[in-house]
Amino acid sequence: MTRESSASPLIYGGGAQSPRAALPVLPPLALYIHIPWCVRKCPYCDFNSHTASPMLPEEEYVDALLADLDQDLHAVYGRKLSSIFFGGGTPSLFSAEALGRLLKGVEQRIPFASDIEITLEANPGTFEQEKFVAYRALGINRLSIGIQSFQEEKLKALGRIHNGDEAVRAAGMARQAGFDNFNLDLMHGLPDQSLDDALSDLRQAIALKPTHLSWYQLTLEPNTVFWNQPPVLPEDDTLWDIQEAGQALLAEHGYAQYEVSAYAQPGRPARHNLNYWSFGDFIGIGAGAHGKLSHPDGRIVRTWKTRLPKDYLNPAKSFKAGEKALTNDELPFDFLMNALRLTDGVESRLYPERTGLSLESLAEGRREAEQSGLLQVEPSRLAATERGQLFLNDLLQTFLS
Incomplete structure (x- = not known):
């Protein structure tokens, strides 16, 4: 049944809309699931992360989550969870006991799909072999390791707490702990x-043979140390040369680009992120977490949670900081902003199925x-050309009302 079927009830978002x-x-x-603490805040980071105290409030935070x-x-409407992603911050600062109690509590509330993907973000400086064996035993089956660089002077410039040798060892330890599916995060520029x-x-x-590589250019974001004290970055010509040569190298070694900055071995794209980009639903819990939830009546709502950990843990304050129902005028841009990041785009049918709007719109x-x-x-796909991938903002502007 198509979503524009005349048999379906119709939703009007206010104003003169289709x-x-x-x-x-x-x-x-x-x-x-957002865990907002880090050993140290990196100067380029604009994520909701906060320097950890010597004793993390694990028990209180799991209760709050x-x-x-x-x-x-x-x-939820009877759906099972297809994936879980622990992001941060540095989720691997939490003990296996705390994450185990959390996962058990989640599964008691929402059933897990039999092939659920559960990803944990970790940094090389937080790797402990025994801890990661315990994580794997909990059912966490994918790691995303924040390497950024293997070179000492670059790591120092980025404010990272690990060194190159630790980065190399982290990948080996992940494999030894039983993770046959892991991502390495790497920056360039x-x-x-x-x-x-x-x-x-x-x-x-x-050479470390990850199943997935997130390879992306450093950008200077507002409200970061680098924004206020900009480092000297490579010239545009060098950045272009890096991008072209790097993509060729990745393709040569069997890493197919499936998103602007995501490369995977066959059958190993990040399912959780694919769900984002194909306009799937996700509940966001934790300090500053965002969510996107669809309802059978046609409402599609974006939510965001209280940002500061101290406020999130305060029983007198609400977990939810706000929510917004997307209007018909906003939906095309919101859908395409995600879908067109994928190098192959999405099947055209997904647009009416996941927005309730007709393709004609x-x-x-x-x-x-x-x-x-x-x-x-x-006609059967919504996909950017190579030029469109390079000028994605220009492409999206054509769909603004």
């Missing part, structure tokens, strides 16, 4: 980085984007 069909079939459901989840259970420097880092990462922007050479002329 009717939107209700959603008789809801998207897959995932869970994002489960109470937070309880308030979102109304939006670092302060004073040359093409040779960048490719050296990438070759070292490939995209027709004008689609024609303009195709004529500009930014969108592939492919």
Whole structure:
């Protein structure tokens, strides 16, 4: 049944808008869990992370996470969890006991799919072999390790607490702990980085044989130390050379690019992130966590939670900081902002299925984007051209009302 079927009740978001069909079939459901503490805040980081005290409030925070989840259970609608992602901060600062109690509490509330993907972010400086064996025993089956670089001077410039040798050992320890599926996070375009420097880092990462690589350019974000005290970054020509040579190197070693900065071995893309980019649903719990939830009546709501850990842990304050129901005018941009990051885009049918809007509502922007050479002329898919990937902001502008 298509979402624009006349048999479906129609939703109006206010104002002069096209009717939107209700959603008789809801998207897959995932869970994002934010653990906001780090050993030290990195100067480039604009995530909601906070320097950890010597004693983390693990027990109190797990209690809060489960109470937070309880308030979102109304939006589950009988679905199972397809994936869980522990993000941060540095989730690997938490003990296996705390994460075990949390996972048990989550599963008591929402059933897990039989093939659920459960990812934990970790930094090399927090790797302990015994701890990671215990994580694997809990059912956590994927790691995402924040390497960023293997070179001492680059790590120092980035404010990282690990060194290159620890980064190399972390990958080996992950495999020894039973993780046959893990990602390495690697940056390029670092302060004073040359093409040779960048490719050296990438070759070292490939040699460790991760199943997935997140390889992305350092950007200077507001409200960071680097924003206020900018380092000297490579020239644009060098950045372009790094991008081209790096992508060729990754392809040569069997890492297919499936998203702007994501590369995976066959069959190993990050399922949790694919759910984001294909406009699936996700509950977000934890300090500052965001969520996106669809309802059978057609409402699609983005939520965000109280940002500061001390406020999140304060019983007198609400977990939820705010929520917004997406209007018909906002949905095209919101959907495409995610879907067009994927190198192959998404099947066109996903647009009406996950927004309740007809494909015809995209027709004008689609024609303009195709004529500009930014969108592939492919009726069955919504996918950017190579040029569109390079100028994604320009492509998205064509779909703004």
